Amino acid sequence: MIRTLEDLREFKIQQEERSRQEKADKQAKILVGMGTCGIAAGAQEVYEAICDELRQQGIEDVVVAQTGCIGFCAQEPLAEVILPDRQVLYGHIDAEKARKIVTDHIAGGQVITEWAVNGGSLLPKEQQAEAEIVNVGDVPFFKTQVRIALKNCGVINPESLGEYIARDGYQSLAKVLTEMTPADVIEEVKKSGLRGRGGGGFSTGMKWEFAHKQPPGQKYIVCNADEGDPGAFMDRSILEGDPHSVVEGMAIGAYAIGANKGYVYCRAEYPIAVKRLNLAISQAKEQGLLGENILGTDFSFDLEVRLGAGAFVCGEETALLASIEGERGEPRLRPPYPAVSGLWGKPTIINNVETFANIAPIIRRGSDWFGSIGSENSKGTKVFALAGEINNIGLAEIPMGTTLREVIFDIGGGIPEGKQFKGAQTGGPSGGCIPAEFLDTPIDYDNLAKLGTIMGSGGLIIMAEDTCMVDLARFFLDFTQEESCGKCPPCRVGTTVMLDMLNRIVEGKGEVEDLEKLKELGENIKAASLCGLGQTAPNPVLSTMRYFWEEYEEHVRDKKCRAGVCTALFQYYIIPEKCKRCGICAKVCPVKCISGDRQTPYVIDQELCIKCGACMEACPFDSIIKQ
């Protein structure tokens, strides 16, 4: 039990001693990235293969450990071989490769350069074998990242409290409990300039201050871990990779506002996150870092995980509270804000996972340090989940003010297959898109707002030239329309009316007047909806209309989709002059709508064609076009 500050110090020293001992005893350590992304890619088999191979070869002085998401999801499964002199991060490994790594690298001392992310794996095939091994931190994907919220992710074993404490864990909680008043904590967080990482971007310190100023009594602190944006997985990775950072951040917040009870509202679709979080909570309780009289002070704090059933709207704070209360998850009117009247009518602070993960570092290293990172009004870093048409799919934590170009091209490695960048969607279905002309805009809350989008929780979806922006808007609206809670008419009916219109447009049944109606509806829904979901639901449509108006016009006026996505608006066509009459197209056609023979050029029956594109892909002579 850690009952006092002294106990905590002692515990840390023991941990450090233990890892020193481990380093002295063992020649190597192998870390396997076992977040959901890694496990989905086969990390479990890799982990078992490594252990098995070591056993078979009788190697005993190697530690194998799991860690959270290392961040470079595109390269999963990832395993890092840590030797005293250097670290090698192997990507795209499988059980077979894992055994070979043990044999060659561990037993044989031979680095397999072409599989190493910090070696040749990212290079063109022909250069891979000759590549030099560089520091992992010098790999472009990692090089410009600044890791605060993710500092332990991919480094420590998320299921070990000791490893967390060894890396200064719970020092900040100890500091606030013994050296700071709640007001001091709030002042420090305010001074740091930390703004909510869930999307709203409201000053965390100020929010805490509201709740702090409410008369003493029952108060609650809630962590919003209901990450629901398609393509966003920042929060999941933090919970899977460093759950104690969230527990510690919440405890500090609870102390600041005077809460003794907290809830983490996490979606049930994140079983690993839930498992590790529950483990972290029970470890902290066992050690006395949660519960009654923490570290011998008057402060008591209990934490509980509540599972969400996967409704997007439950990420909205008031809907989330309703859901915790056991009511149907739908938003309530604000004001009163939760800081005044939240869970069961009591003052409640709701912050996002990433926000909480920033708290302990701010307390430990000070608001000045935090404030030195980032741009003028947006301090610190932001974790983005890179997804879509981008090479290095993964998590990137960047200082605020980094440009989109750096994120996409330096960290993200650019667009696959040399395609042209078309736009980036931030803020998920509530956000908007940023076209190529703004690639050099520094990313922060205010700049994104000026571009008509939002920071959001950190989803960053990259679109290339072959993305249809009308279809993209339709996709997001389809999502929000489906996820609307149905409480207020603008969102419930409005998004449906808009979606119907977009469906007609992509089917080639749109009319020119529809575009103005669509815009009008979008503006009205934004203004009149009850909650943030409805107020932002039209954003993807409005922002694509703002930057890609001509694509909309083409869809309704010319019945054309330049990206070749809207199947009703193009046909596959065999150029008779180029057709070599090989018949491969007819063979692959799943609906048998291509006819011809050795004598006559092949022809597609447009009535029957389902536009799957198989013929075009199969044609060895590029005789088939889309138009």
Added chain:
Amino acid sequence: MLNVTIDGQKLQVKEGTTILEACELVGVEIPTLCHLKHLAPEGSCRMCVVEVEGARDLKVSCATVCGEGMNITTMNEKIHAWRRFIVEMLLADHNIDCFSCSDTGKCKLYQYALDYGIREPRFKVQPRDWQIDDTNRFFDYDPHKCILCRRCVRVCNDRQVNHTLNLSGRGIDTVVGMPFNELFIDSNCVSCGNCVSVCPTGALATKASKNYRSWELAKTRTTCSYCAVGCQMDLLVKKGKVVGVEPADGHSNKGLLCVKGKFAYKFIDHPDRLTTPLIRKDGELQPASWDEALDYVVDNLQKIKTESGPDAIAGFSSSRTTNEDNYTFMKMMRGAIGTNSVDNCARV
């Protein structure tokens, strides 16, 4: 007290007064759909917006509390357009069936469509295939006419606290109903009818209301004649017949009624009602004139009083009739007959 200005009119209101309540005080009517007295405001229908000087957006008046010095505008172009948009959205997802709908004449959606100048809806959402539930004995439920103001759900859960109605589905498929798509007859519904009373459209309508339109009705405020809670209610009368009951906002019922108060009014014009005095002749009760009957009563009472004294006569008054009837009864027994043997069923 707070000073506020509504459309240029200055007034003082108590702390905690909502803008909507303040508007009522000065007789400014604000359109509302989800709002209902005694239900916690939830601001979901978005109809009741007004402009507050200095505020960024329009405010829902039902849930916004007055602040000192607030300057409120209840109608301008922006407000009109906003409200019109709401009505337009609701109409886009409504079975517009006003000719045969029993709510025609009192339907709020109909009224607001008129008020905000919508003749022909510009948008139409594909109607869903909801089940019409006519299994309750007193009322029918047609989800196609529901505008999801949720008054019914709130009155059922927060005021009747019977937890029968709830919401299921999401987005455009959100629907009021019972858990697991139960029908009323299979549910725990107690037929209090409070959901029907608060429905602003024809989605929840009494079966009886098929036969009248609101403009044909006269309303009489009275006190329920069943249990002793003393609920206030309006009897709806068409052509001299009670055809329905609406709850009123009485001190003890605050807008609620139970199944008896709401629906058990058919005894009033029941054919079995007594219409003429009856006198037993030859062992049978036979119709008689009032004169005949009253004289018969008086003669017999006086005869027995003379023969055996007034205490040979006893009277049981009724806990069902009015105070005035009871007072008259005891005055008759004590004053005219001369006995204190008067009782009522207080004990039974």
Added chain:
Amino acid sequence: MAGLAITLGSGAMTNSVAEVADADVIFLIGSNPTEAHPVMGAQIRQARKRGAKLIVADPRVIDLAKEATVHLQLTPGTNIALLNGMMHTIITEGLMDKEYVENQTEGFDALWEIVKDYTPEKAAEICGIDPEDLKFAARLYASGERAPIYYCLVVTEHSTGTSGVMSISNLALLCGNVGKYAAGVNPLRGQNNVQGACDMGAIPAMYSGYQKVSDPDIRAKFSKAWGVELPSTPGLTSIEAMNRAVTGEVRAIYIMGENPMLSDPNTAHVEKALRNLDFFVVQDIFLTETAELADVVLPATCFAEKEGTFTNTERRVQRVRKAVDGPGESREDWAILAEIMRRMGFDPGFTSSREIMDEIARLTPSFGGISHNRLETDPVQWPCPTPDHPGTPYLHKGQFSRGERALFRPSPYIPSGELPDDEYPMLLSTGRLLYHYNTPTMTGKTEELMEIEGRSFIEINPVDAAKHGLSQGGRVKVSSRRGQIESEARVTERVPEGVVFMPFHFADGSANVLTSSEVDSISQTPEYKVCAVKVEKATHQSA
């Protein structure tokens, strides 16, 4: 009625219905408001939802029992033992309101003298409940800042009903719960205007406003106003009148708007009494089972066809207004009575309902400030002595109607007059259903209600059902010392073993054929609630 008049000085509900919204502990004893007073029941549920604690004492698992903080499922007829046991706990654990008891009550020593024998263990044993539950309930009630008690027929309709009411009053006084907002002792009256009928003096010993007929000054006042000499001895209660009709001492009965053939216990006795009369008048809206026995039946108008007032359970006088004309030649009750008085050579002194209320106000201090005019906009609660008096939302504020101090009037537990024995092994309890109201004279005319609940049934515990070979929906023969009926079995855990329940609404299998005419020694209320019966499978199983 009588119980509270003795202890507090007024028999009416002390507080207002809507005050329950602000209660923090609600004690419901022998009352099933979600069925008998549904709108009250809804308000209790609202309070519960808001977080108020709820204690339910009832032999049956009534709906509110399922939502209760604690349900005391006591044996029918053991209320007094329960209340005494609770008071024992409150006193011995030092939870009583000492200051209140010292300054505002008298008779505490006498109370303790009786209550001291009712240790929680003993009381719980009598009631057949867990002593821990009893103690928990006692502590919970005593902890309430605003703790109203609601009770109903179940308490009063026992042979020891008045003692039961006084015991409730004792408990409330012990915790200082009388004379303040959202608290009090609150009988939920059965019929819409039972409060008004009593208020108006339709009781043997009092004129309107509980002015005693035996008081010469009062009598002189009425004499003068009515211009006639008035009798000074209290008259007969309805039960006594029935008894004397059997013996022939009472020769004529005039019944206005009641149906004792169905509503009174021991139907056979009632029928005998009524058939024995020389002259029998019934004034009603339907030809009821009782009217069928009458010599003269006079057609009256119903509430929708007349002007007047009802007084609800919280003493609020509210207007009744005419919406439609009465059928045929029917007349308003008061007008029929006034015409009879006239023909007897007695001037009734009024020509409209409005004028009657003016006379009531003139002669009745507690109604002094009430008139139809005022009620149009301001339905006040009596006492309301003057036109500028605001009415009285809750009684006994500062001072009891009784005087300076309220009275503790304790009673020992006396077992019910008729307890189960070998021949009649089950306890029968009767009560109301949501869908009906007393005799179904009115609700029975709404066919939809009859479709929902249209026939007599008997609730019986599955264990007892098995013991007697009864199955769900099967026909049952139920008999008591007074008669036998057939009904339909409803096998349910709503009733505990050894207890059966029947609604008293239905003429087919009328429960009151079985019930006893044991009466409470003070109020003369018949004992409907408890009688011993036996149940058997009926020979004919078709309905």
